[in-house]
Amino acid sequence: LYVREGQLMAKFAQMAEIGRVVHYDGLFLYAWTQWLKYCVLMGMTLFISSFSNTNLFSVVMSFMVLIICQVQYIALDSWRAIESPVVAALVWTFAKIFPNFQMYNLTMMTIFTSDKGVAWDVGAEVTLYSLIYVLVFFGLAVYSFRRREI
Numbered sequence: 001l002y003v004r005e006g007q008l009m010a011k012f013a014q015m016a017e018i019g020r021v022v023h024y025d026g027l028f029l030y031a032w033t034q035w036l037k038y039c040v041l042m043g044m045t046l047f048i049s050s051f052s053n054t055n056l057f058s059v060v061m062s063f064m065v066l067i068i069c070q071v072q073y074i075a076l077d078s079w080r081a082i083e084s085p086v087v088a089a090l091v092w093t094f095a096k097i098f099p100n101f102q103m104y105n106l107t108m109m110t111i112f113t114s115d116k117g118v119a120w121d122v123g124a125e126v127t128l129y130s131l132i133y134v135l136v137f138f139g140l141a142v143y144s145f146r147r148r149e150i
Contacts, residue, residue, distance in 0.1 A: 029123045030106055036130035037104040041066060043137035050144040069101040076100070099133045 002024070045062040052058040075091055082088040103126055106119070 029120070033104045033106055033123060033126050033130075036127060037101055040099050040130050040133045040137070041069070043134045043141070047137045047141040047144065050141040051148065065098065066101075068098050072098055072100045073102040099129070103129060 041062070044065050045058065048061045048065070049058040052061070072095060076095055079088060079091045079095065082091060106122060106126070
């Protein structure tokens with residue numbers, strides 16, 4: 001990526017005036033947050049597998065959880081428009097149980113940043129958010145597996 005960016009800067013004069021566009025420390029932060037997202041998904045999958053009887057159920061439910069976590073922002077947007085307090089409470093509860101995977105889309109804040117630099121504070125927040133979910137789901141998986149009869 002660094003070499004290709006250098007080639008493009010040599011070829012186009014406008015890019016040479018701007019300077020480097022990709023922040024490589026931001027690229028590391030982006031890779032870190034994606035790894036954290038998959039750790040959260042791994043913890044949720046481990047929890048589902050701890051009480052599942054079949055491999056197919058574990059795979060299908062883990063995929064469904066992935067879909068729920070990916071589109072959770074739609075539920076959060078609609079939560080503000082719900083007038084029924086019961087339904088609003090239910091949506092809020094599901095929003096807290098399932099992590100919001102849209103928080104991990106930090107491309108514009110990490111790789112292609114402006115002059116203010118990489119958003120390390122956002123990376124720290126996402127790391128803490130992920131750590132909480134990983135610990136909770138690992139704890140639930142251990143608790144569920146200890147109570148299981150093999």
